[in-house]
Amino acid sequence: MDNEILRVENLTKVYKTDVENVALSDINLYIKKGSIFGVIGLSGAGKSTLVRCFNFLEKPTSGRVYFEGKCLNDMNDSEIRSIRKQMGMIFQNFNLLEQSSVLKNVLFPFEIINADRKSSIEKARNLLKLVGLSDKEKAYPSNLSGGQKQRVAIARALALDPKVLLCDEATSALDPKTTNQILDLLKKINKELGVTIVIITHQMSVVESICSEVAIIDHSKIAEVGYVKDIFASPKSEIGKKLIFGDATVANNLNIDVNNYSRKFRLVFDGNKVKEPVISNIIMKNNVPINILFADTREVDGAVNGQMIIELPDDKNIINNIDKYLKEVSVVFEEVTSDGN
Numbered sequence: 001m002d003n004e005i006l007r008v009e010n011l012t013k014v015y016k017t018d019v020e021n022v023a024l025s026d027i028n029l030y031i032k033k034g035s036i037f038g039v040i041g042l043s044g045a046g047k048s049t050l051v052r053c054f055n056f057l058e059k060p061t062s063g064r065v066y067f068e069g070k071c072l073n074d075m076n077d078s079e080i081r082s083i084r085k086q087m088g089m090i091f092q093n094f095n096l097l098e099q100s101s102v103l104k105n106v107l108f109p110f111e112i113i114n115a116d117r118k119s120s121i122e123k124a125r126n127l128l129k130l131v132g133l134s135d136k137e138k139a140y141p142s143n144l145s146g147g148q149k150q151r152v153a154i155a156r157a158l159a160l161d162p163k164v165l166l167c168d169e170a171t172s173a174l175d176p177k178t179t180n181q182i183l184d185l186l187k188k189i190n191k192e193l194g195v196t197i198v199i200i201t202h203q204m205s206v207v208e209s210i211c212s213e214v215a216i217i218d219h220s221k222i223a224e225v226g227y228v229k230d231i232f233a234s235p236k237s238e239i240g241k242k243l244i245f246g247d248a249t250v251a252n253n254l255n256i257d258v259n260n261y262s263r264k265f266r267l268v269f270d271g272n273k274v275k276e277p278v279i280s281n282i283i284m285k286n287n288v289p290i291n292i293l294f295a296d297t298r299e300v301d302g303a304v305n306g307q308m309i310i311e312l313p314d315d316k317n318i319i320n321n322i323d324k325y326l327k328e329v330s331v332v333f334e335e336v337t338s339d340g341n
Helices: 047-054 077-084 102-112 117-130 146-157 176-193 204-210 228-233 238-245 247-252 278-286 316-328
Strands: 004-016 020-032 036-040 062-067 087-091 164-168 196-201 213-218 221-227 261-270 291-300 303-313 332-336
Touching: 004 047, 004 196, 020 047, 020 196, 020 213, 020 221, 036 047, 036 176, 036 204, 047 062, 047 164, 047 196, 087 146, 102 117, 102 146, 117 146, 146 176, 164 176, 176 196, 176 204, 196 204, 204 228, 204 291, 213 228, 213 238, 221 228, 221 238, 228 238, 228 291, 228 303, 261 316, 278 316, 303 316, 316 332
Parallel strands: 036 196, 036 213, 087 164, 164 196
Antiparallel strands: 004 020, 004 062, 213 221, 261 303, 261 332, 291 303
16 A cells, blocks of 8 residues: 555564463554554553564564565565664653763764764754753753653654654653643654654553554454544454443443343443533433443544443333434444443
């Protein structure tokens, strides 16, 4: 495809020690140029191994990796190093040079390739301006906050004008406010520089706020892949449901002692489109009380979306009527079990 920048085909990674450990199994995935793509999974699912296979920091046991249509499997070490320069990386623990100033940290990639010193300093300062740290170039990492350290790491990753920025749990060590600031910066970089961004995370909130597409990895395999808004509205895999429902999974386990109330449903709606008082209309049209077990709103791919878990009587006619009405107003309506699935 002309608009893809990364592709993996039938990728498997096995670590052999005393026993075989399958980190990735038959992964098929492609990422579009200029997109912000998320890879999410629980700890140990294989997501960090996958991102390291993208640039051959980890060589796959089998399968193929393509960058802009060129297969890394067919390249020699020198060619692979050239490809890596086009894929910047940032990590959870920042990986800064503690004995070097902020400016010298950003200059480090230029020094490796013996770039012109004067032009390198100018570019490094422009990158520090981009990430909002122009006043910190003489500071040392020990004097910076976690968010500031990550901004330095981002500036350094952008030094050689990469086409892709690989972010491996880049916000996991940050508080929620700082996380949002870093995600806003990544959005800005994507928009202004056209850099494709791959976000590796275990936090669904990160995917929802910044990514347009996502792959969910579970036990070394792709469980689900697609547009974030579609997966949020109707996750198909068990792990997808658990990641999307979040607190709703806990809410579903609440024991509410109401006679004949035994079925729970999830409503998902676009807050920018649904203007009707949906719950009030359901109550009035069907003359039925509703238990609201959980409700929240989230920004998913730039749009405000809401979800709600409600409990209804086990009455087929009532449920069919509600289903019909919700389809008319474009609200997703699906049944969930007591454990959130």
